[in-house]
Each structure stands twice: as C-alpha cells, then as structure tokens.
Amino acid sequence: MTITERGLHTTQLTTPRYHTVGIGAGPSNLSLAALYKNVTSERLALFDSRPGTGWHTPLLYPGVRMQTGWMKDLVSLVDPRHELTFLNYLVTSGRLYALINSQFDSLPRIEYERYLTWATERLGVVNFGSQVDSISITDDGFEISVDGMPVALSEHLVLGLGTRAVRPAYLSGLPAERAFIADELGQRLATLDRTAPTAVVGGGQTGLESVLRLLGSGFTDVKWIGRNQWFRSIDDSPMANELYRPSHIEYLQGLNRDTRRQMIDDSRYSGDAITPGGLRALYQSNYDGFLSLGQFPVTLLPGRDVRTTDLLSDGNIRLCCSTSTLPEEHVVRQIVVAAGREHVKAPLDDELRERIETDDDGHAIVESDYSVRWKGMNGHKIFTFNASRYSHGLTNAGLTQLPVRAAIVLNSMFEREIYPISDDVCAVHW
Template identity: 45%
Template sequence: MSEQRQQPVAVPGNRSGTRLPHHTVAGVGAGPANLSLAALGEREVPGGVRLYERRSSAAWHPGQLSEGTRLQTSWLKDLVTLVDPTNRLSFLNYLVAGGRMYSFINAQYEEIPRLEFARYLAWAAGELGTVRYGSPVERIGHIGTGAAGRFVLHGPDGPVATADHVVLGLGTRPRVPACFEGLDAGGLVLAERLHARLRGAAVLPYQPAVVVGGGQTGAESVLELIRHGFRDIRWIGRRNWFAPMDDSPSANDFFRPTYLRFFHGLPAEVRQRYVAEQQLTSDGISLSTIQQIYQLNYEMYLREGRYPVMLLPGRDVVRACERDGQLVLWCERDWGGRERHAAPLVVLATGREAADLPLAPELLALTELDEAGQPVLEADYSVRWKYAEHNRLYVQNRSRTGHGIADPNLSLLAVRAATILNSALEREVYVIRDEHVSTAWL
C-alpha cells in the first residue's frame, strides 16, 4: 500500500482535523497511463504510487468492449514490458496467472480483443492494491515553498491527501460537434453508449440509422449496428475516403523513443506540421475492421439485393435538429452543395478531447501557459511552473504537438511512465534503450 506519512503542516480546508496521508508520488486517474506509472514505480517509489480514481471500480472504455473490437496496438506494448520485461505486471504474466496462456496462443490473434486488455488492466490494478476507487479529485492546490512545499489533492468534501509530486492521467471525453451541442434528442447516442442502448432493444431492420465519424470508433459503431440487425446504415465521414491506419514499419518508427527525442527538439511549427501529416498512423481504421465492413456489406447484398451500409465520405455535418421524432442532419459536401439525412437513431463517433485539468486558480497562476492556454510541458512531461524544482506536476496523454503522434495512445505507455519516474526520483531508475535505428532523422 502507498506510504502515508503524517502531515506536519496545516492544510486549508481540512475541517476534519485528521492528518492527511502524504505520498511521494500520487496519480489522479487510474487509466492505462497511470497504471503503467504505478506498476513501474511499485518497487522504486517509497510506499508505491497511490492513484485516485473517480470511478467506483476498474473500467477502461466500458462502452466500447463489444464483440469483435480489437486493440490497435501490440500486446507487447503493455504497462511495463518495453522498459521492464521481467515486471510481475506484464501482460504475459497476466495470462500465465489466469491459466490462459495456451488458449491465447492457440487463438492466434494478430490483434487482441479490447476486452482482454481491459481485463488485464483491471487485474494489474487489483494486484497493485494502490488504486483508491470512488475518490474523485476535483482540485489540486499547493502549499508551502521550497523543500517544505507540497501539492494538496481536494475531493468533493475537502482535502484527501498531499504529495511531493502529482501525475495527471485524466484520459479523454467524447467530442461533440457544435451543431449537436444542446440538442436534447432521445435518438442521439454517443458511440461509447451504443452497446448499452441496443442491448435488448427491438430493431426494425430497415429503419435508418446514421453514424457520424469516419474513424475506428465510427467503424466499430457500424459493425455494432449490423450485428443488432440494422440494414439501412448511413456512415458519414469528413475525409474523402474511410482511411485505414498506416501500420507499416516506417510508420511505426514514429512510435519509438529515438524518434520521440528527435521530435521534441523540433521547432513548434515543424512539430505541428508533422503531427498533421502523420495522423493516419494513429487515427485511421484498422485494416481488418474496414475489410469486415466491406465483406459484410457484400455478403448482405448477395442475400438481399441491397447494401446495409451506405458509405458517405467527404461530408461534414453542419446542422442538426429534431423533427417529427427523427434527427435531421444537413451535410456540406467537399465538392459543393448540401444534402439532408434523417433517422430516428444517430450515433456520434466524432473523436475525443482532453479532459479539463483540475488545477486550482492559484496554482494555474504560477504555471506557464502556451498560446492555447494549456500548461507548457517539458521533455519529461512535467509542467513548467514556479516551484517545479521541488514539487513536480506531470501531465500524461495531452502533448501530441509537444511529444509526437504517439503521445495520446498506448504505444509508449511504459516509456512515458519510466521517463516520469526517472524525473520524479531524480535518478535513472529505468534505462530507456532504443538502439540500432536504421532511420536517420538528423
């Protein structure tokens, strides 16, 4: 369990009068990013890494674990293996501990089920025993100066803990386009809630449904609708084609530590351009998923004489309203003009955005911000702020233009966590090795 030293100074707002637990390193959020930090820090951080999680139990994208969904990242890129393959919380040890190693091998997965990875994360959290579920952190403040300084984590009812260093791993939330904001319509469903919405629901096969979003989540939503019997699905995407993810060897060079170091040293305008150019190495559709949609579409055509899915690329939804029990959408087309679609069910698979940072105003006032009003992050993912010499605040999963296209996804989980631990503990706890690179960026 995480070390809980007695708090020697008064903490404003601590009405209970009890001494608060103090941690060397505390994490807010218990998703993959901070679980990787806790797994790698288990033996290295005094008392371990305590994680505060708002959910009541372990969960990872619970609404997107339907049948057939696959992880887009190799299972070798788990919480620990890239920097510490002997760690007890590796994916391989999870399989062995559960007695499923041979069944997993014989299933011959190229891409593992997302459900399997979610169960692995829950297993690792249970093994750690340092995740405090049902403990939302709504505000992070700071008290003291110099070596006596510390962060204060505030829950709904006041302070819950203090820490020398804090790591924010807050994840993301669904992005809702402006034309859908404030639209209170029963037929409008976020992709992550589609599975729950369809469970046990009666389906009229030729009642139209619309999926908005041309990425992996949109593709999975289309498959979910097909599996539940929908036969009139209109799939709208802004790109001029439904683009597969680039999983080539050269594309995967962007997901290694050597490239990360090179990228971070580039001028800001070059980094922004590179991230835009590399978008499909991270945000495209898995080839197997798009193939499955095309094959199901073709086979349904053979049986019924019509395609169940109509693909509508090059369209941007600019207006939406509810009319006569239907959701009506107006799309602008790349080549000019508008078109209208109406359906009782519209699924939003329009990407995700970073959650708000719970920084107290007085802490934010001491923080250097970029042009977008976001904290400036150093190469070690620490926030550039006044008292960073003694108390470091780290932010995970929200520095794509600072740390490259790999930053928000699972590919460099362990590398990022190891970098943060090396920084927080001020020693090379983990050696991050990436040698024998055949691509010369410099």
C-alpha cells in the same frame, strides 16, 4: 490507507502523505505505478472518479479489437521481467494457450481491459470513487481534495486524466433515445428500429465499431458519415512504426515548434485512423448482406460534415451536411455520433493554474521529461500524460509507449537513471 471502493475515505486526523499522487487510473498512470513499485519504497496513490476498474467500458463488446500489439503492455518495453506483463497475466489466468490458438490478428479489447483490472488489483494503490475536485499547492507540496475534503498531500503530482466523448451541439433538441453518442449505443441498442435508416457520424475507429455493431445486430439501412474524403486506415508499415520509437520522440524535441507541429500533423494517420482488419470485416459483412438482401446494408458517405439537424414532423431526423461541392441532406430515424473527444481538465485551483506556463496557443508547456513548466516549483513536479501531442508526437496519448513514458517520468522524478531508455539499433537517421 488504500481506498479500493466507492465512498471509503480515510478518517485519520492528519491528511495522508505520499511521495507521488496520480489523478486518474487509466493505462498511463497504471504503467507508472507498476514501474514505481519495483524501484522505491516511497508511497504512491492513484485517485479515480470511477466506481471501479474499467477502460472505455461502454465501447467494449465482442469483436472490438486493439490497435496495438500485445507486447506494448504496461511494463514490457522497459522491464520485460516485471510481474505485471501481459504475458504473465495470460499464464497466471490460465488462458495463454486458448488465446494463442485463437489466432487473433489483433487482441480483443475486452481482454486488454481485463488485463488492466488484473494489474490494478495487484497494485492495490487505486482509490476508486474519488472525484478529485481541487488540487492546490502548499509549503509541503500538493494537497488533493475529494468532495471538498483533503485526502492526500504529495511531493509530486502526475496527471493522467485522458479524454471524454463530446456531445455535439446538433444533438440538442433531438429525442435522446434515438440521437446519442456512441458510448450509449450498448444501452440503447435493443430499443432501436433495425429496419429504419440509421446514421453513424464519425469516420474513426469508434465510428467503424459502431457500424459493425449495428450490422452484426441485424440493422439493414446504415449510413456511415465521415468528414474526411475517405475512411482512412492506419498505416502500419515498418516506416510508420518508426514514428513511435524513443529515438523519434527525441528527434522531435530538437525541432522548432512550427516544424514539429507540421510533422506531427502530416503523420497523424499512422495512428489516428481505423484498423485495416476492421475495415476489411465491414466490407466483407456488407457484401454478405448484399448477397442476402439484394442491397448493401451499409452505405459509406465520406466527405460529409454534419453541420445541423432538424426534427421533422414525422419524427425523422434530417442531417444537413457540407461537402466539397454542394450541401447534402440525409433523413434518418436514428443517429449515433462517434465523433470528437476532449481532454479532461485537471482540477487545479486558481492559484496553481495561474502558475502554469503556457505557449502561444494557451496550452501548458510540457518538457521532454513530461513535466509541466510552472512557477515556484520548489522541488515539487507536475507531470502530465496525454497532453503533449505537439511536443512529444503521436505517442503522447497512445498505448504504444506507455512504459517508456512512465520510465522517463520516474527518471526525472528521482533525478537518476532508474530505467535506461535505449533505442540505438535504428536504421533510420532522422
């Protein structure tokens, strides 16, 4: 039984059995499901706690752009003839020419979310409104439970849980309507004072987008605070893009752990940074504001790390920052935090969690095929997306290699080369 709405769970006397169950229905597991459906008649189901489709919905609004190209969709890099390509979405939805003629440098993120919704509806395997609270191992495979009741048995398990925003400790004790994380900006924007000093904390893409949203909404005194010494933009050069090819991932696998970690840290700003177009838009809008207001509506404050906050007697908020020289204080009326995300932990029961083999840092050991190393597998595999940064590099959590990762998992799952991963035409010899 396919569950597509909140609260609809099977009433069968026996627990439904699947070949593969995925936890989470984000882009990673949707890519897997899309490729899966075209190569096997085995059953697959995805379980997701959200009430319906969406992709970082609180952070979506007009003007927000993708950081990857449109060809890097759910399937095209390994199966460009697949019916769930982004191009087919544009054609079947009748918007192909309108999008082409809009001449976007980067795809609107809202469009990408609608593409994911379109693909989800056609796959028909997602069980929304299903908060998985326990995953255990039985003689027959994995048992997945929702609200304490078993809803699925599965030969294999795929974890695609993604990340969630972290609420820093320094927000504690501050008025929630004026001190919140970026995910809440949309719902609180109308109640904020547009002329009052407003801080945005976080020097990444979400921080930039929050600043742009405030600027576009008429805020005239925004302080953008970032921890790094400058607001770094993504390196989108040809050489930087070589880091996101299958050949480079394969190269990383052959390095020792310390060398691989250092290389990945050194190249992080090829992806973990802000889009040049977004930064350019901010500078241009800020200059327009200078022309009309006589002062810049946005002040950029790199090299500051917010350590603590105080609620002052007049209701203002004092931010205490460390810098490379002397401590600084900044007084604002309202604060938006766009810094920090954490991985969502899989709800494995104690027995299964104890079987997972970990490295010296306590992280699960992830093999080259994205399978987790664990004791007593007995033919049952656990695969994980978004949890292998220091073994698989920068493609681990990004969208650039979604179908390649999914294809590697399927090849391993079925123990044969279903999807060839070819990357031989490369001028770079790592």
